[in-house]
Amino acid sequence: MALKLVIEFAILMAFMAGLLFWPAGTFDWPGAWIFLSEFLICGMAISLWLLRYDPALLRERLSGAFQKGQVFWDKVFMGLVSIFWFGWVVLMAFDAKRWSLFHMPEELIYAGAVLMAVGFFVIWLTFRENSFATTVIKIQRERGQKVISTGPYSIVRHPMYAGGALYMIAMPLLLGSWIGLACLPLLIGGLMLRIPIEEAALRKGLDGYDEYAARVRYRLLPFIW
Numbered sequence: 001m002a003l004k005l006v007i008e009f010a011i012l013m014a015f016m017a018g019l020l021f022w023p024a025g026t027f028d029w030p031g032a033w034i035f036l037s038e039f040l041i042c043g044m045a046i047s048l049w050l051l052r053y054d055p056a057l058l059r060e061r062l063s064g065a066f067q068k069g070q071v072f073w074d075k076v077f078m079g080l081v082s083i084f085w086f087g088w089v090v091l092m093a094f095d096a097k098r099w100s101l102f103h104m105p106e107e108l109i110y111a112g113a114v115l116m117a118v119g120f121f122v123i124w125l126t127f128r129e130n131s132f133a134t135t136v137i138k139i140q141r142e143r144g145q146k147v148i149s150t151g152p153y154s155i156v157r158h159p160m161y162a163g164g165a166l167y168m169i170a171m172p173l174l175l176g177s178w179i180g181l182a183c184l185p186l187l188i189g190g191l192m193l194r195i196p197i198e199e200a201a202l203r204k205g206l207d208g209y210d211e212y213a214a215r216v217r218y219r220l221l222p223f224i225w
Helices: 002-024 030-053 055-061 072-099 106-129 159-175 178-182 184-205 209-215
Strands: none
Touching (some): 002 030, 002 072, 030 106, 030 159, 072 159, 072 178, 072 184, 106 159, 159 184, 178 184, 184 209
């Protein structure tokens, strides 16, 4: 599994670098280098932690975006989001470097770097608390999945999405793309659309989820939604 992890990370990093630098038309893009470095360091650190402390979760997360037992509408969602996500990255590369229509202040770029690290930290907290936090929506009966209500789950019902939202806000700031920033409502809206699909599966498949949802009222953002 360690070898698979290294290979998949190498492929992903090469793919992400291509999505950024090819449409940008230049390697002179500090924000992109910081983004890729931060993604590699934080992503690999979390993955190595999982390899050491929760290999079962890492194995699940390395299983891909389409899996047996996955909710049908989640397969549709994952397919659409994958297309939109990679298109978004390419669009930000064109906007930030090829077109250079609008300048992003350096302060916002630095803020993006910090926000990205915070997003990864929230995701790690989620993994530490929940061994069932896979990439797809399915009930993991073979692993004895149960309701998790501690740690970040005592604050919001979907802390993984909260960390992911911070990460998505950070990306256009760090890459210096105002157009990418303008696309954020669509991406975060996609997360908000996926949450009811996930909660329907959890309410149906996990005993005690209704009671947990009644105790923890907020799905994504405390005191708002």
